[in-house]
Amino acid sequence: MDGFVNDVPAPGLFIREELEARGWTQSDLAYVLGIAESELSAILAGKRGITPERAKAFGKAFDVAAELFANLQNAYDLSRAREPDPNVERKARLQSVYPIRDMIKRGWLIDSAASLLEAQLASFFEASSINEVPQLAHAAMKSNYGDVPAAQLAWLYRVRQIAKEMVVPAYSEKALRKALAEMKQYMIDPADTRHVARLLSECGIRYVVVEALPNSKIDGVCFWIDDSPVIGMSILKDRIDNFWFVLRHEIEHVLQGDGRDLAIIDSELEGAGGGTGSEVPEQERNANKEAADYCVPIREMESFFLRKNPFFSERDLLGFAKRMQVHPGIVAGQLRRRLNRWDLFSKHLVKIRQSVLSTAMCDGWGQVAPLSN
Template sequence: MAASNIVPIEPPGIFLKVELEERGWSQRDLAFILGQTEQQLNTLLSGKRGITPDMARLLGDAFDVHPQFFLNLQAQYDLQNAKEPDPAVRTRAHLQALFPIREMIRRGWIQDGEASLLELQMNRFSEAANDREFTQIAFAAKKTHYDETPSHQMAWVYRVRQLSREMSVTEFSNEALKNALPKLRSLMVDPELIAEVPAILAECGVRFVIVEVLPGAKIDGVCTWLDDNSPVIGMSTLYDRVDNFWFVLRHEIEHILQGDGKQTIGIIDHLSGEGLSAGEAESDIERIANDAAADFCVSKQKMDSFYLRKNPYFSERDVIGFAALMGVHPGIVVGQLQRRMKRHDYLRKYQVPIRKYLVTSTMADGWGHSVRAEL
């Protein structure tokens, strides 16, 4: 290793000795000026005692120099002689800047340990190509912002991918997935039947994973591909409601049918329900997926007809009757009416929770339970 070119910084007391010589003062003279004993001053001049803020003010008056000058001398000397920091500090800072490491440890996605172990785990978790390069996988995700993908949302996508690799499904068939849509549609009458969804998707070669979002993340679902023939649907059930589930699921299925997300990074659209931002621009890809999802839940033509006939007075009886006619749970009709009416409180009792039916029938991570998965 080449010798360092850094010149060692002398203790501030050495500077004081040089200044005394320049002025023709003795140590006793300076002690007199400062109002201190020679013994007190000796420890300062020998470097055994540092310059405190009080002493800096005294020396400033004595030598007619700003006190900060002496504090700077002391700070530079102290910094030079400070212990070398643990290299792990820089590594942990680098990792935390990329991903919410602490929260990931709490959730059991990675294990706490030495910095080198954390870095190795994160390289594997994030599918990194090498030690300092974290890849961005291609995915089509439903979330709030178009202009960025925050780290806690990317971490969520990586977790979906990680868990999906633990699953075994049949070979993917686009035709089989299309043919499964009527069977999936028949389950919409009863929330408990949602438990059958993961198995139906697996028969088509689609992996289905449920992962709780990290704090602050706003993401409903994701369509991602492990390779060109291995699609994955990840859902967060952020809005744990029957209408939201079916809309998001059908939306992600359409992404798969269209082959979205194989090559493009961050094909993103709005949240459903209360998170839907009226007036935001939609890409053609997202518009296709949204239209497919809405029509799957309730035929747009029939929904338009019902709305025009009953608007502005929608009785509970009317809603239940129309839902029965459409062969869906009333909560699905309620969800569409809420968006049209911009009244998210309307008949909310029918928007029943569904997560409890999913966590026992598919790979599910979160809500107090962590899945062990290989990195």
């Protein structure tokens, strides 16, 4: 029908009806509006749009709200606009749940059309189709990870991808407990954290370091591939105290056999997640207690705290750390946690990430783990 696009009439049709109702000619309306008759003819024919200024003028001329003509023009313009690429809606669905752009930047996915991107995501999450991907549309209720933030879940599956390709000997709890004792000597010099990956591998543990995705707030994970334990860490906080606490926390999960059925995902271990109160799940309380005791024996820490509180000098810190045979930053971390004073002894919280990454299987910080597929 002339003047219609997809059953949406051009604004000129309504203007003609108003002219007829008033018995006006186009020349009359052009005169009232103070515009050339040729401009009005173009508007009536749908060849020229109604600008906001003209909408106000038509409103005054016909004694109606200017929004009427603005809305008529907007509806007509939308009806004439081309349909968007179908990829837009499908990609928006994916991006609304998972950090797709960040996953592409990290090399976990290859930017492509929506259909190929969906297929990649299904493969990434070891699902048969996009509708089986955890937390996406209808699959959300089927997922055992329904309460896990999507960014953490993506990080977990990246750790899993890398761990599956690692070759380690059979896991030995006896070897791991022996390695824990040996690792004590590496808690003095930050550079010695490079030995951790080797020791864990010799015990049959697949140790993977993957940079956290933005806003994921994840510290570590423990799960099993068959009878082989996996420890994943993000080194989200690149500090010697946090590294040893998170590492020992995850090792305790391994020793207790946690994560065999469902991965244990640990986040905010420096905050509420690192406590030992009744609000923290029992297996997490136990792991936190063992981690704190490993960093600095709890009885020794308690004695030091009672003797020096509330004044802890630099000399006190260094002397106690030397006696405990750990880096001062590890003691500082325990003090900060106990006092809830995150400003104390900050200079001792040295970075260790580069030392750890020098020997560990890693992904992130500008490098992509080499995978076979």
